Amino acid sequence: MKRRMRDQNKDIADIKKVAALKDEFVSTLSHELRTPLSITKEGVSLILDEIPGKINSEQREILQMSKDNLDRLAKIIDDLLDISKIKTGKIELKKSVVDMLAFIKETYLRWKPEADKNKQRLDISLPKGPVDISIDRDRATQITDNLISNAIRYTPEKGKVLVRLKDNKDSIEITVSDTGIGIAKNEIKNVFNKFQQFGRTAGPGAKGTGLGLAIAKDLVRMHGGSIEVKSEIDKGSVFSFTLPKTKTS
Numbered sequence: 001m002k003r004r005m006r007d008q009n010k011d012i013a014d015i016k017k018v019a020a021l022k023d024e025f026v027s028t029l030s031h032e033l034r035t036p037l038s039i040t041k042e043g044v045s046l047i048l049d050e051i052p053g054k055i056n057s058e059q060r061e062i063l064q065m066s067k068d069n070l071d072r073l074a075k076i077i078d079d080l081l082d083i084s085k086i087k088t089g090k091i092e093l094k095k096s097v098v099d100m101l102a103f104i105k106e107t108y109l110r111w112k113p114e115a116d117k118n119k120q121r122l123d124i125s126l127p128k129g130p131v132d133i134s135i136d137r138d139r140a141t142q143i144t145d146n147l148i149s150n151a152i153r154y155t156p157e158k159g160k161v162l163v164r165l166k167d168n169k170d171s172i173e174i175t176v177s178d179t180g181i182g183i184a185k186n187e188i189k190n191v192f193n194k195f196q197q198f199g200r201t202a203g204p205g206a207k208g209t210g211l212g213l214a215i216a217k218d219l220v221r222m223h224g225g226s227i228e229v230k231s232e233i234d235k236g237s238v239f240s241f242t243l244p245k246t247k248t249s
Contacts, residue, residue: 033077041070079211082142083194086218093136093222100131100172103140104165111148119157125164133172134246139219146212147176147239155180155236170245171225177238183231191229192217216241 044067047055055063085091108124115122144163151161159179166173183191194214220227220241231237 034074037070037074037077041067041074044070076211079215082215083211083218086215086222091139091222093139095134095136097132097134098137098140100133100165101126103137104163104174107141107144107148107163111145111152114152115161118152118155120152120155121158121160122152123160123162125162127165127167129167131165131167131172133243135223135243136219139222140243143216143219143241144174144176146216147241150212150239151176151178151180151237154178159236168242171242172245173240173242175238175240177236179236182233182235182237183229184233188229188231191231192227 044063046052048060048063048067082091104124104126108122112122148161148163155161155178161176161178164173164175164177166175192213194211217227220243223243225241225243227239227241229237229239
């Protein structure tokens, strides 16, 4: 019995060691990829801006396609780094008091051009009174942007996306709802798992990394909040997360 327990403990230790090595490898590789990727993106941008000289429409189309894919690769690398940092406890929240009404308005202005380009309607709903809360503004932006990005990506033309801020007694709630293609009932339980994209495709547009929702969930939990989703195929999705108020908010 003792020998079996020792073997089990050794197996567990070996698994943890392999997992740690994997996380370290992903983090190191992601860091090493950042510099050459940034240089390549800058080079393509300079040519698109015609700094070295004029380019024709065919060249512009090819270069723009390359830049779009470089941007997607950069997002994947950033997401991998965030996942690694969260797992190893290397992300520290930098909280400050944030005016949430202004926060949602700024979020709306940032995403409206994307919604307009996709011929979608983006709206916001805000409470009347001031809503101030102590949070990590950058991480809250990351959470909200992930949800809005998904909503826009999986909502067809003439669809609607609504961002709602609700002021509760001990918390705030931000809801992002859409009239998109929805998520199958049997897939909802896995929606916040890593590398999950399901069948939520909406044409040839940009695809997600499959990491955004997993990161959003971890960041919400780091704030002491919760996140959930309700969805139905062809009837859209509703993602909601709450962040608790604190004595410093």
